[in-house]
Amino acid sequence: MRWTIKPKPSDDKINHLAQALNVEDFVATLLVQRGIETFEQAKAFFRPSLDHLHDPFLMKDMDKAVERIEEAIANQERILVFGDYDVDGTTAVSLVSSYLKSYYPHIATYIPDRYLEGYGISYKGIDYAEDNEFTLIIALDCGIKSIDHVAYAKEKSIDFIICDHHRPGDQLPEAAAVLDPKRTDCDYPYDELCGCGVGFKLIQALGSRKGETIDDLIPYLDLVATAIAADIVPMTGENRVLAHYGLQVINADPRPGIKALVHQVKKQTLDITDVVFIIAPRINAAGRIKHGNHAVELLTEFDFDQAQQFASEIEQYNSDRKDLDKQITKEALAQIIENQETEQFTSVVFQEDWHKGVIGIVASRLIETYYRPTLVFTKSGDKYAASARSVKGFDVYNALEACSEHLEQFGGHMYAAGMTILPENYPAFKAAFEKQVQETIQPEMRTQEIEIDAEINFAAITPKFFRILKQFEPFGPQNMTPVFLSKNVIDTGHGKTMGKEDEHLRLFVKQNNSEGLAAIGFGLGDKMEFTTHQKPFQAVYCIDENEWNGKVTTQLRLKNIKP
Known part of the structure; x- marks a missing residue:
């Protein structure tokens, strides 16, 4: 390593802050390294306050989103709350659906099947909405690039409200409202919210129209804190405030589903690391092994005995996930050792019976042993599917883009991506990916850094x-x-x-x-x-x-x- x-920051900045706060120089150094240089910034950092949250109506299209939901309620329309199958998506769906259900009955939820529908808004989900007479879909943690899907829904007289936090493409979907703080035309002061965070801003806006204050929404912050921790978004600004208060809810009076999960592991007080390693993997395991619906059932259940039953099922999914992860990692490491004749710049492995739900975790595990960009492939229908993980500083998405002639489709970001490929293209892609990484990776990126x-x-x-x-x-x-x-x-x-x-x-x-x-x-x-x-x-x-x-x-x- x-x-x-x-x-080290400048002595002037350190001395100024150390004197203002009456702390040792090395404490001031830690703060300045985090961008905290004044007494006021330090006060906001050490004493997070719900008063520091921004007005939700500063987000572009928030007024349109609220008006469309109020119109749907006034007209007794059926509303479908749709979200991804990971922690951010399932917590966001649980948050928005349980809030709306607290005062309006015609609400249902939809989580796509990881294997049959894949990530994001699906045509199958829109068909389900049409078959069951839903006229408004609120999409959470997905949808910012779903231009064709939203157009398909519009033909069926179904409106969309998009609540996303991923970077938009050149064109936005033609939805009733598109909430995404990363929109270039959105002036919202903080653009690092997770999907559940954007969902929270939506219920904050809805609540304000009913005379509710932020204090009325505190019980929902256990979900928001869980999503912030799991989605690895920056722990700054609003995220820090929401996580701070959400942890207090988790430790003092969480919803029955989260209480049941914590009850399984018998830990007294949880910090953010515990949320990442105890709560999040269990919620994720539902979508990986069975179906994300199980996570939403758990997180929206208000009977503790029933929640315990759901939690014990999810505990079993998580145990199955761990066993699969351990076994596949062992088999993948054996493959790497067997095929390692020359110095490799990548790890690319394939076995057709590996479980698609855990190959991303396995890719991360392989990087712990062989520190290099890694792809783990398995068979998916008549194609191969893979999860990619990268090392610090290396953009695996760009590397895949350079080899895209061999791929059917791919998507993701700098450190994690997914792709599908035709089996006959696998050997050529594997060689092209190795060559691309070898030519573009910097020498220092090949050694893990502390x-x-x-x-x-x-x-x-x-x-x-x-x-x-x-x-x-x-x-x-x-x-x-x-x-x-x-x-x-x-x-x-x-x-x-x-x-x-x-x-x-x-x-x-x-x-x-x-x-x-x-x-x-x-x-x-x-x-x-x-x-x-x-x-x-x-x-x-x-x-x-x-x-x-x-x-x-x-x-x-x-x-x-x-x-």
Whole structure:
């Protein structure tokens, strides 16, 4: 791994903020690195407030969306709430449908089948709407490029309201309203909302017309926080406010479906990382293994006993997903080893019976072992389908575009994409993709990088410092958990490896005359040799808490060590 220390901001900025806030210089450094340079910005960062949320009517077409929904309700029209099968889509559908159902009965939901319909608005979904006399479809987390689908619906006298957060193409669908803060003609002050976030702005606007305040909508924020965490959107601006208050709802009074999921794992207090690794994969597992409808059923159920039943089914889907993921990863790694004759710049693997719902996860797993752009193919009908994942800094979407003559279709973004291909084109595509990556990838992109916020001494890790660090939460893109470097660290002789295959490392470390600190390094068992016989080493780590037998202590979560 490459260790890169982030550039230190100017001394003037650091000194100014340190004095304004009465904090240590290295705390001010962490804040300035996050774009926080004034007392007011720091106050907004450390004390998120619902008052900081923007007026939803600042979003282009919000007035049209609200008017069309009010018209539908006045005319007793049937409204179909449509969304993608991932966490952002299913939480958004659950949010908007449950809000509308709280005062209007003619509401139903639709999640496309991952395998039969694929991503986004589908013709099958529109036909379903026509067959069941729906005249308005609210599409969430999808639809911004569905020009043909919206036109098809219009021919059947079905209107669309699009609520999306993906980048629009050159043309917008001819919908009754298109809500997307990434529209070039939209002046909304914050354009990094997830799909569920855009859905929340819609219910905020609807609520304001009924005299509701933001306080009336707080119970819906458990869904919004879950989507923000799962969709890996920047943890800044409105997202930070919504996630902050949503976490409070998750921990204090969540909806029965989320309470039932948390109940399964028996954890007292959840932070944003727990939402990413505990709640989100379970919601996602429904769409991967069975159908996204199961996630919506869970998230809109208000009877706790019934919610527990749904949660236990989803727990089984998640367990099946883990087994599939583990087995396919093992088979894929074996393929890479078997075919590795020369130095490869990519990993491209195929097996026709691999489960389409987990190949994206497997691609990410392969990058953990072989750090390079990765495609995992399986058979889908009479074609091959793949998920692509990339390494930091390399645009896999552009690489696929350069090889698109071999592909049937593809879509995605810089770090993740999907595609289909005819079987006879697979060998030529595989060779073209390897060549394209070899010619365009920068040498430094081929080694995993750890970005370090600052070098500190253990003496700086005081209870006060940790209390301040906790207030940096919730963490996420553009506000990642701070990573520190310390040198001349020694293990006091209590170090050991842990795990079935000694894959983890547990140390008790000191630096100079500091107090000893517990340190845990997942996946670092092979680095034990650097720590024996009190040899000094360098450590890169985050600071967190360990709870054991009711006692909470500060510990280091090691990311890497070297002599």
